[in-house]
Amino acid sequence: MKNMLHKWLVIIFITYISRSKVKSDENEVKLQKYLFANPDYHYMARPVKQTNTKxxxxxxxxxxxxxxxxxxxxxxxxxxxxxxxxxxxxxxxxxxxxxxxxxxxxxxxxxxxxxxxxxxxxxxxxxxxxxxxxxxxxxxxxxxxxxxxxxxxxxxxxxxxxxxxxxxxxxxxxxxxxxxxxxxxxxxxxxxxxxxxxxxxxxxxxxxxxxxxxxxxxxxxxxxxxxxxxxxxxxxxxPLFYSVNLVLPILMVSILTVMSFYLPSECCEKITLTVTVLLSVTMLLLIVSKMVPKTSYHVPLLNMYLIFILLLVSFSLIGKTLFHIQISDF
Structure with a gap:
């Protein structure tokens, strides 16, 4: 008996909720029709009754x-x-x-x-x-x-x-x-x-x-x-990603550039180290150039620093080459 009463109460509750929802939907439809039934309203015209209203x-x-x-x-x-x-x-x-x-x-x-x-x-x-x-x-x-x-x-x-x-x-x-x-x-x-x-x-x-x-x-x-x-x-x-993957390698290459000047000119490994540094700087310069926009308004300071190292290493390599040419002539 209790189970039957429980079932009937559930059915009555669901019916009440359904009717309320249907009634609410009917009111919603009625409202939508009312809002757009006005012949003076058009979605392309400003919704004002006076033309000079802002x-x-x-x-x-x-x-x-x-x-x-x-x-x-x-x-x-x-x-x-x-x-x-x-x-x-x-x-x-x-x-x-x-x-x-x-x-x-x-x-x-x-x-x-x-x-x-x-x-x-x-x-x-x-x-x-x-x-x-x-x-x-x-x-x-x-x-x-x-x-x-x-x-x-x-x-x-x-x-x-x-x-x-x-x-x-x-x-x-x-x-x-x-x-x-x-x-x-x-x-x-x-x-x-x-x-x-x-x-x-x-x-x-x-x-x-x-x-x-x-x-x-x-x-x-x-x-x-x-x-x-x-x-x-x-x-x-x-900047964490670029500091680890870009700035830190540039600093290491800069240290190698300075160290290359401490090697004696008679050392054959000096030219090898200088060429390696030169290629590394060139590669880093290309990487940075691909990241920044092609603009003439601003040049990244990182680019200018790499260009300075590139010129420094290039002149150093030219000087070492001329030095070895002079030695070979004697």
């Missing part, structure tokens, strides 16, 4: 990971969560009419968005690929935070490589609207640029990040005054 778009981002920095091509790849918030005058409802629903999510291709895009990308991808749902509150406040991976241009200063620091900008602007229609407001906090899910890079550390909002123009824009925001990332390289 839309303020709050913008912030959370950095998930510094994926990589391509030194040769001067490009940085980052995984971020850009967040956009704005007010839509048409996306409003009374929660009591829809089962107490206070917020809902809609597909981003059905609702107007501020069209804030990454302007300084290097791969032609201005918008995000993953189209997550836009969250809408019953008072018309909209929030969109799609995760994405961006590849942007970053001017590399390799003068102090591998103990260098880089400043890489991420520039976002409202592409389709000037500042009288849409203006970006930065909600980015300099001390909170990484989220809880931040993955620390094994090569780079984020030292700081600061933002700047301003008006700018772009090649494809209809007007010259578009609202933009730039997030400047201050990155510092973790």
């Amino acid at each position: 839309i303020w778009a709050n913008f912030s981002l959370s950095i998930s990971q510094i994926v990589s920095i391509d030194m040769r091509n001067e490009a940085v790849t980052t995984s971020i969560w850009p967040t956009q918030e704005w007010y839509d005058e048409y996306m409003q409802w009374n929660p009591e009419d829809f089962g107490g629903i206070t917020n809902t999510g809609v597909s981003p291709d059905r609702i107007w968005k501020p069209e804030i895009v990454l302007y300084n990308n290097v791969d032609g991808r201005f918008e995000v690929e993953f189209q997550s749902r836009v969250q809408i509150g019953y008072r018309g406040n909209c929030l969109w935070a799609p995760p994405t991976i961006f590849k942007t241009h970053c001017k590399i200063n390799a003068q102090h490589f591998p103990y260098d620091e880089q400043f890489c900008p991420l520039t976002f602007l409202s592409f389709d609207y000037d500042y009288t229609q849409v203006e970006i407001v930065s909600k980015f906090s300099e001390g909170d640029y990484t989220g809880d899910q931040y993955w620390h890079s094994s090569e780079w550390s984020i030292m700081s990040a600061r933002t700047e909002t301003y008006l700018t123009s772009c090649a494809s824009c209809l007007t010259n005054n578009h609202s933009a925001v730039t997030v400047m990332l201050h990155l510092k390289r973790k």
Whole structure:
């Protein structure tokens, strides 16, 4: 008897939960139909009832990971969560009419968005690929935070490589609207640029990040005054790998270079050691040259040091050769 009663209670509970869920889904469908039934609303037009009303778009981002920095091509790849918030005058409802629903999510291709895009990308991808749902509150406040991976241009200063620091900008602007229609407001906090899910890079550390909002123009824009925001990332390289695998061998070759001068000129092994050092320096110079960008603005100090050793060893080898030629003549 107790088992039968227990089974009936479970069945009644499951039925109640199922009905509540169906009722909730019905309210959700009813709300979605209500929001987009307005003939005055179109996802391509700004959601304002007065033409001269400006839309303020709050913008912030959370950095998930510094994926990589391509030194040769001067490009940085980052995984971020850009967040956009704005007010839509048409996306409003009374929660009591829809089962107490206070917020809902809609597909981003059905609702107007501020069209804030990454302007300084290097791969032609201005918008995000993953189209997550836009969250809408019953008072018309909209929030969109799609995760994405961006590849942007970053001017590399390799003068102090591998103990260098880089400043890489991420520039976002409202592409389709000037500042009288849409203006970006930065909600980015300099001390909170990484989220809880931040993955620390094994090569780079984020030292700081600061933002700047301003008006700018772009090649494809209809007007010259578009609202933009730039997030400047201050990155510092973790030099342990290069210290062990590059700087330490260079120091050892430098010691051998000095030791070659202590060998007497009559010693035949002196030329052999000098040639070996010369080849080693040349190889290290090629390795460093392949790591840094092809630019005329900055020459790495490590390159200059290797070139100095290369010249020193070369002149030393020439002098030893001439010395042996003179001895052989006598």
